[in-house]
Amino acid sequence: MDTEMLHQSARRRRSKALFMLAVLLILIAIVFLISMNAGSFRMSAGTVLNTLFGGGTDKEELILFEFRLPRICIALLVGAGLALSGCVLQGISRNGLSDPGILGINAGSGLVVLLFIAFYPTTDAAPVFALPILALVGACVTALIIFGLAYKKGEGIMPSRLILTGIAIAAAISSVTIVLMLRISPEKYQFAATWMAGSIWGSTWTFVLALLPWVIVLGAYMMVKARSLNVLALGDQLASGLGARVGGDRSRLLLVAAGLAGACVAVSGGIGFVGLIGPHIARRLVGPRHEALLPTSALCGALLMLVADTVSRALPMSSEIPTGIVVAVIGAPYFLYLMARSRA
Amino acid sequence: MPTTSPSALREGGSNQGDTLPVKSRPAIAVVVILGGLIALAFSLALSISVGAANVSLATVWEAVFNYNPELQEHLIVHELRMPRALAGALTGACFAVAGALMQGMTRNPLADSGLLGLNSGAALALALCFAFAPGMPFMLIIVWCFVGAGVASGIVYGIGSLSRGGLTPVRLVLAGAAVSALFTALSEGIAIYYRIGQELAFWYAGGLAGTKWLQLDAILPWTAAALAGAMMMSRSITMLSLGEEVASGLGLNIGRTRVLALILVLVLAGTAVSAVGAVAFVGLLIPHVARYMVGVDYRYIIPASAVLGALLIVLADIASRMIAPPFESPIGALIALIGVPFFLYLARRERREL
Structure with missing residues (x-):
C-alpha cells in the first residue's frame, strides 16, 4: 500500500468516526429534550423550552432546574466517565471482559x-453527603489494595496479575457483603440493594460540579494518551518493540481509570455495566483505534445512561427501579444484537 | 489458560496414540487424587459427626452401616447429616468439573459455569417463583431453577453461534457476560420491586442446609452420568485447550466436542446451582489449583478437580456450622475465605499474559 492510499484510508476512517460522533451527539440532544419532559410531573415540550428561557411558573422552574437538569447532567457524566474508564481498562488488559469492576471499585464502595x-441508626435521615464520600473512599482503598498486591518489583503491574488479583479481592469483599446483607433489617436491606444496583443518588448541582472536573481532566488525560493506549493494546512485547516505555504509562493510565470510575460510582452506585458495554458498542461502531474509540465510548456511555435514566423515571412504577437495572435491560440486548451481526 | 509454547509441544514427542503434546505429572496426579479421596472420606465422616448435636465417629459408623431407625442419633445421621454431606461433595465436584471444562474449552482462565448464564438464569427463575408463586414446593422450585439455567445457557449458545463466523470462545464469553448481566438485572429488579431480596439472599446463601434424600436422589443419576461423561471427554478437552488449529490438526471434530462439553456443563452446574445456589467461586478456583498441581492435561485435571472441589465444599460446610452454632454462616463466604488467599498466591506467580 503506498502513502497516498494510506492517507486516503486514514481520511475515510476519520470522517466515519466524525460522522458517528455527530450522530451520537444528535441522539443525546434528542433524548435530553425527551428526558426533561419525563417524570411524574408531566411537562410538554413547549413548556420545557419556555421554562428554559425563563418563561415558566415557579413550580415549573423548580422542577426543571433543581430536580431534572442536575439529574440529567449526572447521568451524562457518569455514563461518559464509566465508559472511558472501561475503555482504558479493556485496552490495557487486552481482555474484553474488563470493566471498572475488576479494580474492585463496585465491591469496595x-x-x-x-x-x-x-x-447508622436510621435510613430516612441518611446524610446526602456522607454516602458519596464514603463510596469514593471505599473505591479508592480497594483499588489501591489491588494495585499493591498486583505490583511486583521490576515488572510493575502486569495486566494478567491485575485481573486475577481483582477477581480474588472482589470475591472476598462480596462474601463479607453477603454476610452483612443477611443480618440487617429488611428496610435497610432494601436501601442497600437499591444503592448497589445503581441508582443516581446525588442529583443536585453540587454533585454535578464535584464530578465535572474529574470527567474533564481525567478524560482529557486519556485522550492525550490515546496513542500509547493503541500501542499498549498490542501487547507488551510489541509495545516495547515499538519503543514505548510500557510500565510508566500503563500504571498512570490504570490510576486515572480507577480514579474516574471511583468518582462516578460515588454518585451513581454500582453501575458497572456501562463500563463494560460502552466501549464494546463503540468498538463495533468506529473500530479499535483509541483516538476515535475514546470519545465514541464516552458518548455511547452517556447516551445509554441518559436513556436508562429517562426510562426509569417514565416507568409507571417510577423511582422504584434503579437506573443500573434499566441500563442492563436496555444495553445487553443491543449489545447481543451488535454481536450477532458482526464478524469479529 | 494452558500453555501452548513450542517447547511444550516438542516435549510431548509424537502426536500419535495416547500421547498428547502437553506437560503433565501423572505420578503427582495419582497422589493428589488418591490423597484427596482419603481426605474426602475423613471430612465426610467429620461432617456427619459435628453439628448442633455432636455424634461420635463410632456412632456414625454404626448409623451408616448398621442403621437402626429406633435410635435418635441414627435418625439424625441418616436423615439430616448424610444427605447434606453427600450433596456437598457431589455439588463441589460438579462445580469444579464444570469450571474445568469451561476453562479448557474457552481457553480463558476467567471462565466458569457462571459464564454460560447458568447462575443468573437460575437466579431469575428463583426470583420469579418467589414473586409470583410464593409457597411453591421445594422440589418444584429446583426444577424451575434448572429450567431457568437451561434457558439462559440456550440463549448464550444460540446468540454465540447465530452470528456470522460461528461460535468462537471470545464470542461465547462476551455473550455469556451480556446475558448474565441482563438476567441478573431482571432478577434484581424483581427482588427490589416485590421486596423479596432478603428472602432470595437467604435461599442463595443457605447452601446445603435442608438438603434431603429427595433432592439427592433427583440429581444423583444426572450428575454421576455427566461426571463420567466429562472423564470420557477429557482427552478431547485437552486438545481443544491447545487451540483450534492444533485440535483440528490432531483430528478432533471441534464443533461436536464443543456442543457435548457445553451440554455436560449445563447438566453439572445447572443441577448444582438449582440444588444449593451459586457457590460460584469453586468452579473458578479449583481448576486453577488442580492445574497448578497436576499440569495441563485435562485427563488429570478433571478427576483432580472433582476430588478437590468436593473436599473444599465439604470442609467449608463443616466450618459454616462450627463458627457460630446454631447459626450457620453462609457457605459462599467461607469458600471465599479459604479460596481467596490461595488464589492471590497463584495470581502472584502468574507470569503469562492473558
Whole structure:
C-alpha cells in the first residue's frame, strides 16, 4: 500500500468516526429534550423550552432546574466517565471482559456504604453527603489494595496479575457483603440493594460540579494518551518493540481509570455495566483505534445512561427501579444484537 | 489458560496414540487424587459427626452401616447429616468439573459455569417463583431453577453461534457476560420491586442446609452420568485447550466436542446451582489449583478437580456450622475465605499474559 492510499484510508476512517460522533451527539440532544419532559410531573415540550428561557411558573422552574437538569447532567457524566474508564481498562488488559469492576471499585464502595447503612441508626435521615464520600473512599482503598498486591518489583503491574488479583479481592469483599446483607433489617436491606444496583443518588448541582472536573481532566488525560493506549493494546512485547516505555504509562493510565470510575460510582452506585458495554458498542461502531474509540465510548456511555435514566423515571412504577437495572435491560440486548451481526 | 509454547509441544514427542503434546505429572496426579479421596472420606465422616448435636465417629459408623431407625442419633445421621454431606461433595465436584471444562474449552482462565448464564438464569427463575408463586414446593422450585439455567445457557449458545463466523470462545464469553448481566438485572429488579431480596439472599446463601434424600436422589443419576461423561471427554478437552488449529490438526471434530462439553456443563452446574445456589467461586478456583498441581492435561485435571472441589465444599460446610452454632454462616463466604488467599498466591506467580 503506498502513502497516498494510506492517507486516503486514514481520511475515510476519520470522517466515519466524525460522522458517528455527530450522530451520537444528535441522539443525546434528542433524548435530553425527551428526558426533561419525563417524570411524574408531566411537562410538554413547549413548556420545557419556555421554562428554559425563563418563561415558566415557579413550580415549573423548580422542577426543571433543581430536580431534572442536575439529574440529567449526572447521568451524562457518569455514563461518559464509566465508559472511558472501561475503555482504558479493556485496552490495557487486552481482555474484553474488563470493566471498572475488576479494580474492585463496585465491591469496595458497596461494602463501605453497606457498613455505614448497617451501623447508622436510621435510613430516612441518611446524610446526602456522607454516602458519596464514603463510596469514593471505599473505591479508592480497594483499588489501591489491588494495585499493591498486583505490583511486583521490576515488572510493575502486569495486566494478567491485575485481573486475577481483582477477581480474588472482589470475591472476598462480596462474601463479607453477603454476610452483612443477611443480618440487617429488611428496610435497610432494601436501601442497600437499591444503592448497589445503581441508582443516581446525588442529583443536585453540587454533585454535578464535584464530578465535572474529574470527567474533564481525567478524560482529557486519556485522550492525550490515546496513542500509547493503541500501542499498549498490542501487547507488551510489541509495545516495547515499538519503543514505548510500557510500565510508566500503563500504571498512570490504570490510576486515572480507577480514579474516574471511583468518582462516578460515588454518585451513581454500582453501575458497572456501562463500563463494560460502552466501549464494546463503540468498538463495533468506529473500530479499535483509541483516538476515535475514546470519545465514541464516552458518548455511547452517556447516551445509554441518559436513556436508562429517562426510562426509569417514565416507568409507571417510577423511582422504584434503579437506573443500573434499566441500563442492563436496555444495553445487553443491543449489545447481543451488535454481536450477532458482526464478524469479529 | 494452558500453555501452548513450542517447547511444550516438542516435549510431548509424537502426536500419535495416547500421547498428547502437553506437560503433565501423572505420578503427582495419582497422589493428589488418591490423597484427596482419603481426605474426602475423613471430612465426610467429620461432617456427619459435628453439628448442633455432636455424634461420635463410632456412632456414625454404626448409623451408616448398621442403621437402626429406633435410635435418635441414627435418625439424625441418616436423615439430616448424610444427605447434606453427600450433596456437598457431589455439588463441589460438579462445580469444579464444570469450571474445568469451561476453562479448557474457552481457553480463558476467567471462565466458569457462571459464564454460560447458568447462575443468573437460575437466579431469575428463583426470583420469579418467589414473586409470583410464593409457597411453591421445594422440589418444584429446583426444577424451575434448572429450567431457568437451561434457558439462559440456550440463549448464550444460540446468540454465540447465530452470528456470522460461528461460535468462537471470545464470542461465547462476551455473550455469556451480556446475558448474565441482563438476567441478573431482571432478577434484581424483581427482588427490589416485590421486596423479596432478603428472602432470595437467604435461599442463595443457605447452601446445603435442608438438603434431603429427595433432592439427592433427583440429581444423583444426572450428575454421576455427566461426571463420567466429562472423564470420557477429557482427552478431547485437552486438545481443544491447545487451540483450534492444533485440535483440528490432531483430528478432533471441534464443533461436536464443543456442543457435548457445553451440554455436560449445563447438566453439572445447572443441577448444582438449582440444588444449593451459586457457590460460584469453586468452579473458578479449583481448576486453577488442580492445574497448578497436576499440569495441563485435562485427563488429570478433571478427576483432580472433582476430588478437590468436593473436599473444599465439604470442609467449608463443616466450618459454616462450627463458627457460630446454631447459626450457620453462609457457605459462599467461607469458600471465599479459604479460596481467596490461595488464589492471590497463584495470581502472584502468574507470569503469562492473558
